[in-house]
Amino acid sequence: MTPDPLTTAPTAPDPGAVLDELRAALPADAVVTDPDRLTARAQDGSATAPTGAPLVLVLPADTGQVSAVLRVAYAHRVPVVPQGLRSGLAGGANAVPGAILLSTERMTAIRRIDHVDQVVVVQPGVVTKDLVDAVAAEGLFYPPDPASYAISTIGGNIATNAGGMRCVKYGVTRDFVRALEVVLADGTVIRTAPGTVKAVAGLDLTALVVGSEGTLGVVTEATLGLLPAPAPDRGVAATFDSVTAALEAANAVIASPHRPSTLEFVDGEVLAALAAHDPEAGLPVGARAMLIAITDEAEAGLGDVEAYRQIAEAHGALAVDVAHDPERLHQLMRARRALNPAMRAIRGGSINEDVAVPRTRLPELLDRIADISAQTGLPIGTGGHVGDGNLHPVIAFDPADPVQVDAAHDAHTRILGLAVELGGTVTGEHGIGVEKRGALPGELSPRVLEIQRGIKDVLDPLGILNPGKKL
Numbered sequence: 420m421t422p423d424p425l426t427t428a429p430t431a432p433d434p435g436a437v438l439d440e441l442r443a444a445l446p447a448d449a450v451v452t453d454p455d456r457l458t459a460r461a462q463d464g465s466a467t468a469p470t471g472a473p474l475v476l477v478l479p480a481d482t483g484q485v486s487a488v489l490r491v492a493y494a495h496r497v498p499v500v501p502q503g504l505r506s507g508l509a510g511g512a513n514a515v516p517g518a519i520l521l522s523t524e525r526m527t528a529i530r531r532i533d534h535v536d537q538v539v540v541v542q543p544g545v546v547t548k549d550l551v552d553a554v555a556a557e558g559l560f561y562p563p564d565p566a567s568y569a570i571s572t573i574g575g576n577i578a579t580n581a582g583g584m585r586c587v588k589y590g591v592t593r594d595f596v597r598a599l600e601v602v603l604a605d606g607t608v609i610r611t612a613p614g615t616v617k618a619v620a621g622l623d624l625t626a627l628v629v630g631s632e633g634t635l636g637v638v639t640e641a642t643l644g645l646l647p648a649p650a651p652d653r654g655v656a657a658t659f660d661s662v663t664a665a666l667e668a669a670n671a672v673i674a675s676p677h678r679p680s681t682l683e684f685v686d687g688e689v690l691a692a693l694a695a696h697d698p699e700a701g702l703p704v705g706a707r708a709m710l711i712a713i714t715d716e717a718e719a720g721l722g723d724v725e726a727y728r729q730i731a732e733a734h735g736a737l738a739v740d741v742a743h744d745p746e747r748l749h750q751l752m753r754a755r756r757a758l759n760p761a762m763r764a765i766r767g768g769s770i771n772e773d774v775a776v777p778r779t780r781l782p783e784l785l786d787r788i789a790d791i792s793a794q795t796g797l798p799i800g801t802g803g804h805v806g807d808g809n810l811h812p813v814i815a816f817d818p819a820d821p822v823q824v825d826a827a828h829d830a831h832t833r834i835l836g837l838a839v840e841l842g843g844t845v846t847g848e849h850g851i852g853v854e855k856r857g858a859l860p861g862e863l864s865p866r867v868l869e870i871q872r873g874i875k876d877v878l879d880p881l882g883i884l885n886p887g888k889k890l
């Protein structure tokens with residue numbers, strides 16, 4: 420039987436030789452073996468995904484140094500775990516035993532912003548918000564907007580194909596990645612594409628690497644597409660006395676000609692948790708659901724907002740707050756971004772789901788999650804990107820109570836199964852990481868899994884890149 424890379428340290432490597440070679444290849448302060456720092460870096464934002472004890476943390480500053488690290492790892496068959504800011508929620512950046520943790524925290528250069536090609540060229544460790552702000556300062560727009568954009572990197576966003584608030588209009592990270600520089604398992608550096616708007620020579624390796632969660636190569640530079648800056652946000656926040664009414668209103672917005680740039684939903688459980696977490700946000704409490712619909716259209720914006728108001732009222736909204744002031748909307752969205760910590764605060768522990776289903780199945784998804792909550796006795800609050808059919812049910816539990824821990828894992832498994840049963844996926848944007856590997860065979864056929872593992876073997880024949888993750 421093949422040993423499980425998550426629990427078994429690699430057999431062959433000589434740790435002393437590995438450290439010596441890494442120290443020879445990198446500046447002295449870029450090779451960290453201090454146990455406290457290693458422990459602090461061993462886990463991402465998922466509370467429950469397993470992790471192992473790493474051998475060393477390396478902090479390369481450029482592509483050459485990343486390549487040198489991988490040459491050492493390849494020669495000694497040492498696992499390498501790429502890490503951005505470890506905001507991931509599936510354990511993708513968690514350490515495996517004996518691993519080299521390869522952090523991109525020193526790779527933060529924004530190399531070029533081009534107004535005619537409408538691209539930005541960056542190193543992978545740039546914080547997403549810093550990139551958004553840098554291009555906005557030049558009148559340009561990078562739309563991908565994960566709720567974690569202030570605490571995640573472009574490299575992490577690319578490796579997870581991160582989604583977020585604006586996907587309903589603009590698409591996900593993949594839609595803005597024009598070309599990548601990638602260091603392969605043996606240290607070879609490749610470019611996947613020229614970075615032009617169009618490029619169809621050969622197979623699409625850029626698309627393959629996007630969403631591969633560090634299992635196919637380390638992204639060391641990205642060429643990302645940009646758009647002209649949109650108009651300031653305006654929109655509505657509407658509350659409802661039933662989840663179904665809110666979901667039907669959301670689907671009516673999508674079916675209308677007034678495509679929003681953001682369409683977010685939270686149920687009553689989440690609304691109460693957010694209000695407690697962020698009292699300053701002035702959230703309307705007491706409702707069973709809230710929708711936030713935002714437009715960033717200049718000319719059509721007023722008509723869009725009026726359409727959202729009418730749709731909400733036609734679906735029996737309790738109250739509709741119309742905001743032509745972007746600051747008010749940003750305040751609501753800031754509160755909404757705290758979905759995970761706010762729900763975790765209820766009982767001290769949480770499992771953050773990330774299911775996506777066809778929008779037509781959303782009412783059934785929410786109904787049956789309510790059943791799972793009642794059967795397990797745990798609060799499950801759901802919110803997220805309703806316009807994409809991508810919601811985050813968050814299971815709250817007390818980590819000190821073994822009964823609740825078991826119940827939380829049971830609820831987790833049942834929600835993943837439910838998403839697949841409804842024609843959807845176990846992960847819309849957070850990725851498989853470690854946490855959802857067990858759910859993969861429920862969603863992908865044996866042949867599809869075999870093809871994917873074959874691709875991984877071609878690019879990483881020794882299996883050193885983020886082993887035990889994704890596939």
Ligand SMILES: Cc1cc2nc3c(=O)[nH]c(=O)nc-3n(C[C@H](O)[C@H](O)[C@H](O)COP(=O)(O)OP(=O)(O)OC[C@H]3O[C@@H](n4cnc5c(N)ncnc54)[C@H](O)[C@@H]3O)c2cc1C
Pocket residue numbers: 463464500501502503504505506507508510511512523543564565566567570571572573574575576577578579580581582583584632633634636637638639756757759760848849885888
């Ligand atoms: C409060 C909160 C809100 C969130 N909201 C969203 C959301 O709206 N949408 C969303 O999609 N996600 C969301 N996330 C999840 C998370 O922020 C994203 O998955 C993000 O893309 C991870 O980026 P990171 O830099 O933290 O990467 P990490 O967590 O460090 O790593 C994530 C994965 O990418 C790999 N990786 C990192 N850098 C590289 C690289 N240079 N080359 C190859 N592989 C690499 C890692 O090995 C790992 O598998 C949220 C998380 C939190 C805590």
